Amino acid sequence: MNEVNSVRELQIVEAVPGTSLGQDAWRRLKRNRLAYACLWALGGILLLCSGGALLSWAGILPDPNATHLDRILAAPGDGYLLGSDALGRDVFARILFGGLVSIAVGVVATLVSVIIGVTYGAVAGYVGGRCDAVMMRFVDILYAMPFVILVIVLMSLFGMNLFWLFIAIGAVEWLTMARIVRGQVMSLKKQEFIEAARSLGLGHGSILFRHLIPNCLGPVIVYTTLTVPSVMRLEAVLSFLGMGVQPPNSSWGTLIKEGADRMTTSAGLLLFPAAAFALTLFCLNFLGDGLRDALDPKGSKD
Amino acid sequence: MRILRLLLGCLLAVALSGCGRRDFAHEAAQRGILLLGNGSDPKALDPQLVASVGDSNIMRALFEGLVTYDPADDTKLEPGVAERWESNADHTEWTFHLRRSAKWSNGDPVTARDFLYSYQRILEPGLASPYASMLYILKGGKEYNEGKVTDFSQVGVKAPDDFTLVCTLSLPAAYFPQVVKHTSWLPVHRATIERFGKMTDRFTRWQRPGNHVSNGAFQLKSWRIYHSVTVEKNPLYWDAEKVSLREIHFFPYDTYTESRAFLGNRLHYTYTLPSELIHHSGGGKPEWLRTEPYYGSYFYRFHVERAPFDNPKVRLALTLAIDRQAIVESVTRANQEAAYGFTPPSQGGYVPPRLISFDPERARALLAEAGFTGGKGFPGFALLINTSEAHRAIAEAMQDMWRRHLGITSVRIENREWGTFQSQVIKQDYDAARAGWIADYLDPSTFLDMWRKGDSNNNTGWASPEYDRLLAEAAVQPTEAARFAKLQDAERILLTELPVLPLYWYTRTYWLRPEVKNWNSLLLDNHNYKHIRLEP
């Protein structure tokens, strides 16, 4: 199960001070050519996948789920751009469509985890005291449980569909985010501008959501870009267990799993989706690194 | 960098000196050790508590029943503990004469009392044996198992002396000796069972190596979870001189793992073979491949109490819109036979009526009659499968056939782990669920009995008094031909009303190394290891 233990790079992320993402950081990111290229590449992948799905829907590209039992396991180029799978479906169309699903899982589940994590962490940090201690002990408990097991139990509890996949992954990936935000909020709440807001008679809610959380945005953004790839990996492992995206739909995880089973006989089925998956994860990770550097003035000296 | 180089150097040295390219399977064959893939980990080593095909493979090595499996022909009977047997004229009373030389692996003689004890044990409600219903054929067996009768002497099995066993049946069964080959009829050693608990205690330590006592050609040597079960030749077996193997190792590997283990010369036999390796060697050799008919049926259950499956026209339309030939040729790809009925046909025996075909025209017409012209308005439903690549591919193909031929686009596929899947089927919490049924014994009744009203394996909500009546009539027919005719009539009802959607009849496909001799094609795939030889 350990393949999918969440990225626990807490310490690295904590090194980022809670500045807001300004022009400065954007300029620094642009200067980091690799990260900037990754940003573009990710945009391209997203565009390609959604465009592909749109074209399939419009009938220009083959339907990713239409089977052709008379044309199974065709070689790349042989009527199909990247070949056909064991049920005669177009691999190219499936990769594009699967990419859309994988990216959606990555983004939506991450958003779920961000929403839970930020709210939870901010509340714990802001309220402090015994409430904070109890809330953080709960995080400790979840930390000490195997993630995949939690997801499996949650999925079998609620049913295996895309919606619950988002929720289940989001529900186990928020822990680190909560810790980061709690730490930020705890240091911020002692600062003058919060005191000022409080003396102006602002309610706890608006202090929390208007002043504290926006000031934690830097580390949140960095950690978010690192969560997306780890969520996508988790989805792939769930696909290995047959618990990921349900047929006939595909995700990169399910395509790679199918391909891995057939790698000795039709290598393309593994190669193409694995390449797309690896490329996306590569870009996300480099972008995350770039963002961290950009948001961390100390590290940007050279 | 230096550390890196050191590490790589170490690895390389270990790798080169360590394993090399040894042929473990060949070495094992020289030592008389048979290495078998067995699909999964055994649930138990207690014949009265096992239920899966893989477990029964191990049971067959450890235990021997009254009658046992012929090495080459399922229809034949090989004497086991019983030397000979006979029945009365209407096949309701059977007498088995036990051989005096049969011994348990601890030296005790195997007696009729052991069988009596075993049959009582499996029928005890407290043991909760999953296969107790196999013994319902004994008069009073069902009542005893359900707790309606508490006196075992009222059940139709007696031991007039140590070496005679008399079975009285609840219905005439000329095929009874075929039935008693099954795992659920194997004997257990009373003193051993009771040394580790009561008769009805489940899964006590008696099944462990060192404690386990059995009467088959082999005895238990070791049992390690997710690792292997190993059995060794039982020197006290009555026919021990005929047993050629010294040990058998059963490995619980997953499909792809076992094919790799086979390619790496660590197995003599794979339990299954992924279909792509059948058509593309993937490193395998053509002479390893074995494809054999297997007495089993792959189908879907419809939940007939749920709309729209309460309408037989809908069930027929969905059935006719499936191109079974395309599924066996392009999806399963292991020479399975497209089903035209439910019970698989057997050579020279029972043949089901030919009522199922691929007829999209008629399917569309029927669907229109049911009120769903062109699939419009057809309610959404789910195909329930247990998690597996193979089941998923078939379900996806069906999903697309219904979309293409009937215009139904609202089919979902839901996959569940085996445990959840099974409990959903039992609770009838599904729309349509995949199923596979492997014969317990060589007779069509093993396929047809389960569709009677209230049978614990029916699970479709379907019931037909006419069907039940025909089955009851079939049971009392004097000749095999007359019985089969009645069964065909019954199956005709099943195939018209279609609480099930038959897909194909099974084939067994696997790899077997040439060192293994006398491993023959068997319909039930129950190999008698006593006759297997290794010739490296």
Add this chain to the structure above:
Amino acid sequence: MLRFVLGRLVQSLVVLVGILTLTFILLQLAPGNPFATEKNIPEHIVANMRKYYGLDRPPLEQWFRMLGNYFVRFDGGESFTKDGFTVNEIIQESLPVSLLVGGAGLVFALGLGVPLGVIAAARRNRGADYLASSLALAGICLPTFVVAPLAIAVFALELGWFAPAGWEDRRLDWILPAIVLGLFYMGYITRITRAGMLEALSQDYVRTALAKGLPEGRILVIHTLRHGLLPLVSYLGPAVAGILAGSFVVETIFGLPGMGLHTVAAARDRDMPLLMGSVMTYGAMVLVSNFLSDLAQYWMNPRMRGAGGELS
């Protein structure tokens, strides 16, 4: 120090009770029948089984019994699906396998990841950095279930160096799975080491040392390793438990009789006692390795020592 250790012990017990309770609640909610077999079982027999395993008792009583079993008698009870085996037996038999494979994997991951990370940091944004970072990312980005069959195809079937599957005592069958398992962690270790070292290298005292013209290699080792490896040690806290507790994917593909298989199978088949045992074992391992990691950080970071018991 003693107060710190005692405090942690109490805290750990609370966390363990929490894990037990949470797992228990989840399993109470989960559907599925732990007694499903290949053929259907009549209703009254299932009822008998439920009674046999005590599942007919009220949940609170079951929970209380379980609490007693774990914290007083250290007994996980009997597995539902691996019948006749106690949870203790199963874990005793499978954990060593996972520990060996995971331990070897960890050594591999550290042995490769730390040097790569240090090199990458020292040669930031140069060829060596990109090479090391790409290698690390390859470990992270390629799913284990792709790497494992590929590694088997090449190193076991093609070259015949390692076993393609299986586990024999006294044989070196664990090397290939350990490397495959370690690759993923190697990726993270490299990245974290690199980031930690970069952070450490940007500290003023290092800049001063550099300005003084001390040879680069010696500065790296003497001044920054201790500081730069802090994030890695913090990461290793939970990660060590994760790698040692066994991987379902690796154990399935290599046919190893390890803990990871049991944990996932138990979750899928609703084998409550076994799942509880696995989750508690995992939890205990996380707590121990977190504790060790905290101690190591305490020792490595002089600034933390001033903070007394404020370790977390």
